[in-house]
Amino acid sequence: MRYMATYDFMETMRNTNQWLGATATAMASSPAMALFPNPAIQWMAAWGEVTERSFQRMIVKPDWHIDSFTCEDGKDHIVNVNTVVERPFGDLIHFDVSGRKPMDRKVLLVAPMSGHYATLLRSTVKSLIPDCEVYITDWHNARDIPVSEGKFDIEDYTLYLVDFMKELGADTHVIAVCQPAPLTLAATAYLAEEDPKAQPLSLTLIGGPIDPNAAATDVTDFGHRVTMGQLEETMIQRVGFKYPGVGRMVYPGLLQLYSFMSMNADRHSKAFSDQIMRVAQGEASEHDAHNRFYDEYLAVMDMTAEFYLTTVERIFKKGEIAKNEFVVAGRKVDIGKITTVAVKTVEGAKDDITAPGQCIAALDLCTGLPDNKKASHVEPGAGHYGIFAGKSWRNNIRPLVLEFIDANSPKPKRKAANKNAA
Template sequence: MRYMAIYDMMETVRNTQQWLGATARTMASYPAFAMLPVPAIQWMAAWGEVTERSFERMVVKPDWGIRTFTCEDGRDHLVDIRTVIERPFGDLIHFDVSGREEQPRKILLVAPMSGHYATLLRSTVRSLITNCEVYVTDWHNARDIPVSAGKFDVEDYTLYLADFMRELGPDTHVIAVCQPAPLTLAATAYLAEEEPDAQPRTLTLIGGPIDPDATPTEVTDFGARVTMGQLEEMMIQRVGFKYAGVGRRVYPGLLQLTSFISMNADRHSAAFTEQITRVARGEASDHDAHNRFYDEYLAVMDMPAEFYLSTVERIFKTREIARNVFTVNGKKVDIGKITSVAVKTVEGSNDDISAPGQCVAALDLLTGLPDSKKASHLEPGAGHYGIFAGKSWRNNIRPLVLKFIDQNSAPKAAAAANTNVA
């Protein structure tokens, strides 16, 4: 119960900060205060507005915000987000552009389950639906999943991905971003042995820790220093009474957010101080750069404890994927069994989360795949976020990935894709 009490205490602190912000903003907005030319009152209102918004966003799942899309016919088409497969821990969703012909490129975008929602890939999705049919793994917040749904660890994650690939069929092109890269590689190898006809045509791994030891970072160093017992004691709590997942063991999103912010505390502190100043001067807006970024960054989700702990132990500590000894349901998943799926890795030279060398290590594991079906790209000057959602992705990496997809597509699909502008 003490872990449940801590979880509820963290939520109480968050809720109190939100209430304090709302109170300060409301009090400073009394008409009577307008008669007093005191800058402190304006600053209090600004502090309250920024504080209330920030702490409120921590428990709200962001909206995709992709409602319409302008196609080549010059008309705006509605985008319908349709659930293809519904599961307790995550769904497979499709961004269906109404009234548009089905696009020849079918892409499964595997989103991370690493503290943020799949909406973190919003700009990636926007860039791909231009001329692709885009499917995304939409992982659920563990606090909302009843204990009766059971556990969810790296093996369950791998089986979910295998089911999603099986559902979409062999003409699918999979793009895995960051954390899911090693497990997406494992899911592909699992299908290669269990159901070869269900394998995707291509697999693109972007900034993922295939071999965390290839180039150590602060993230890998932390995983090496801390024992699993220490990690479980420090990070794992039970969901409190407020949510449907009451009693479920999780790595709380609020605790994750604390870790995220502490890594760059000075930068975040300066950003919020500047935003308060802008609000006080009337220079801020609801969708300015600060709010666009932090509305997403502060929205965190709880991870199932089994998934978090098994990821640290099996992916980072014992390096089961890197050593090709990963198992699912007691059976080894041999990455060397992949013989027909074209694989491309993408890394950023300035990536401080999955440093260069960690992702490209996947190509050495593909012993059964001819070199003609292997490719890699190192983006100069790009950080972690930039390689899948920033300027580097839009200007250079996306065209390279689509070219790789077209080169390894079925002849008819490739010809149709080449008629569209990449």
């Protein structure tokens, strides 16, 4: 499958389905159809509307949609999304609330690069802005990065995190969500040896596969079941002529989306059939629950082939982080060298992506860290998404994380966390 033709074929199929949806809507909305009153015509229009929207948003990077924030003065302040560090494969950005004094808490959110854009953490960002200066890693779509920029694997990713932490300084608190948790732990250990003064104050790891073998899931089973040769042959394609990254080997976003949705095919099928009926009956709206979720979920990005393959091979198959054998730029990273950075793990009791046990393994690896610098939390009834963006995050986990940040800051915070944050 490592050809431009297969990549372009997938894009052609996506574009065709988008066109079919638009055509169905146009036909069913024609005034001539009023001559043939039939519920099937309303259904066809609804099917077309949902289909066109679904396939169109697969290639569009979502906007942050964080325009303003009401501060203590009762006024709405503009939120500017500023680029702090600009790099070929990802930027460090800051959500700057105009006219607001800098907050005591400085937080770096490390977003996953696992098929979705950093905007997947939009609700997480919005919930932290009232109480923190929020920074986030904004990873780029590999199809838009010219081949001349070179490779980007998990070692490069780790070094990007090292640079971002150095840029923000030692008064930073890092929160890594899902996929980047093991690499963020490695980046912190790398700093512990290279530049100890640049280490963050605390590190919170949320639902990350530190030790994938600690608790089996469909994801870990897949990682062990397939060979690297099979993955390279069936998952990797070459970007077509339409994009700036023409010729780059990638794991395509559309292929990732198929994998995501096939894991819960029945649930997704029902969600779309129900939405079509709601549209047909006039009960749907532009920003209803279905559209809010799928506008983000269906927006996918390509990963570089080397990042995807090294993640599977070194994190899941060989377990280099779990065995404390990870090497970056020829240097073995010893997680036991972390001695001052407080580490907290957060897991969801019903997480079927990163099951409980996988993330808390980080605490055992931090052999040089005293027990009073370690913490863990398992959220009852929470799935993977809920521990960083759902009600479980807003109502239970977020306050605990802010308390952990405050407890590991050089001076106590005078102001309590805003419990009414979005």
